[in-house]
Each structure stands twice: as C-alpha cells, then as structure tokens.
Amino acid sequence: MKPGITPTGVERTLDDHDFIVSKTDTKGRIVYANRIFIELSGYREDELIGEHHNIIRHPDMPRSVFKLLWDQIAAGNEFLGYVKNMARDGSFYWVMATVTPDRSGRSEIGGFTSVRRKPRKEAVAAAAGLYQDMLAAETTAGARDAIAAGTGVLEQALNGRSYEAFVLAL
Template identity: 50%
Template sequence: MAKYAVAPTGRARTFGENEIIVSKTDLKGRITYANDVFLKVADFTESEVLGQPHSIVRHPDMPRAVFKLLWDVVEAKREIFAYVKNMAKGGDHYWVFAHVTPSLNARGEIVGYHSNRRSPTDAQVAAIEPIYEALLAEEKRHANAKDGLAASRRLLEDTIAKTGMPYEEFIFAL
C-alpha cells in the first residue's frame, strides 16, 4: 500500500485519558500489531496498517530531529518518552505522549519495538508545539536535508540544555 497522499485538515482528534494506543513494529518500523484504540483514533482498519511503516501516521509538522533522537535511544536498547503529533487517515491530527521501548529476545538482541501512547494535556501540547515549530523551521531553513536534520538536532539539544535538565526530566516537566 502506498503512503496516503492526504493533506492535514487542521482538525484535532482526541482519545480518552484512560485509553492507551498500543502498537508493535518489526526492526524496520513496519507495524506488526495495532490495538483497537490505535485503529479508532488513526481511522485505519487493521488490514490497512499491518505491514505498513509506522510513518503511515506521521504528521508533516513533526520535526525529523525528534524521530532521530527517538531511534537513537531505542536502538541503544533504552526506552524513551516523547510527544508526537500524528495524522489520521483523513488528515486530522492527534497528539500522543509516547513511551517507546525496544523488544529484546533471550540473547538481548532487539527484535522489534513497542509503543504505548497516552493523550497529553492541552498544557503539554501548548508547551511542546513552539519547540517543534522551531525545530521544523530550522530543518526547512537548510537546502540539504542532512544539514537541516543536524541543525535541528543541535537546536533540540541546546533547547534542552538551557533548562539545566537531562532530556528525561525535561520531557516530564512539560
């Protein structure tokens, strides 16, 4: 299935504070499991997402630097928490507070990834949005995508460093 060529609508979707979006992927980031909450919020059927790259729900407002950080951490066999703006099949968006972990086999090798996502508060979204807007603007400022990603990653690191907190504290302080 090709990635959906859908433009963002600007309409927000929500899910309940007691609901959890769950998905699992293989080593390449292809979806191997999606729970009913994921399917409902993203407005996909199970057959539409299984085997597809998790980026099927990627919103164009998300800075690449955030995903680079996420992948760097989970590939190092550590967990990460991150705010992510996703896009449903029809172009609506929804924010999540994601907890992503690598899935390890008995030998300690990564065999896939697992993510649980909760609905963030309006205040948390309001705190992270301007940071993500600045990161995305920095990425777009560069003609070369690789240079844009590197500059955005430096900006993310500088933004966090200015708080005097490590990333893990910073993300929970929002």
C-alpha cells in the same frame, strides 16, 4: 506529507483512559495495532499491519525528534516523548509516547512496543512551540543538514538537560 493526505487542522483527542498500543519489527513496520490505534488513525488493521509506523507521521513533526527516538531505542533504551500524528483523513492527534525495545531470549532487540496516552494540554503547547522552532531550522537548513539543524535547536532549548527530563518536566 503522505501522498493524497492533506492535513486538515481538525484535532482528535484520546479519552483519559485510552491507551494506543502498537508493536513493530526492528525496521519500524507495524506487526500489531490495538483497537484504539486503528480507530484513531482511521486506517483498517490490514492497512496498518506491514506498513512503516511513519504512515501516521504528521508533517509538523521535526525529523530530528524521530532521529532521537531511533537513536534511543536502537541503543536499547526507552524513549519518552510528545508526538503529533496524522490520521488517514488528515486530522491530527497528540500523544505522550513511550517506546520500548522488545528483547528476544538472547538479549537482542527483536522489535519495539509503543504505548501512547493522552497528553496534558500545557505539555502539548510547550512541545508544539519547540517543534515549530526545530522544524523551521530543519526547513531553512535543507534536507542534507536538516536533522543537525533541528537537533541544534533542541539542544539549545534543553540547556544541558536530557530530552526525557524536558518531557517529564512538562
């Protein structure tokens, strides 16, 4: 949980036609945030630019999901997944996120672009249930083994499928 921010349980939702767009450097620091991201997050643009993208990380999100995300994009692959974010006032909002590496002229990854849209309610319910199980395993395992424990729960739930296949099936 962010210092001074307590989750409120109040949900915000995107409109069907809204897209949240942000760009980060290779370390995950925000270099661009569109108007919808700024409004939904509750931060001013100058409060977002230069901050790590985890400024909006909700404590209900398992660390192992973000490990998967970073493994995918650092390898040059796209990540597709459901994410619960927390606004500055403690409210939350779910998104279907697509995170893509940005390549420089020499094919090196120079940063990342994230486009988020409104998820289907049924998909959120499925993702939220899985994430609760993953987070419980992470908490039980303790900080040192948390990511491995959450990943184990995820792999068992995927039953041989990729996370992307799971997401697309929701």
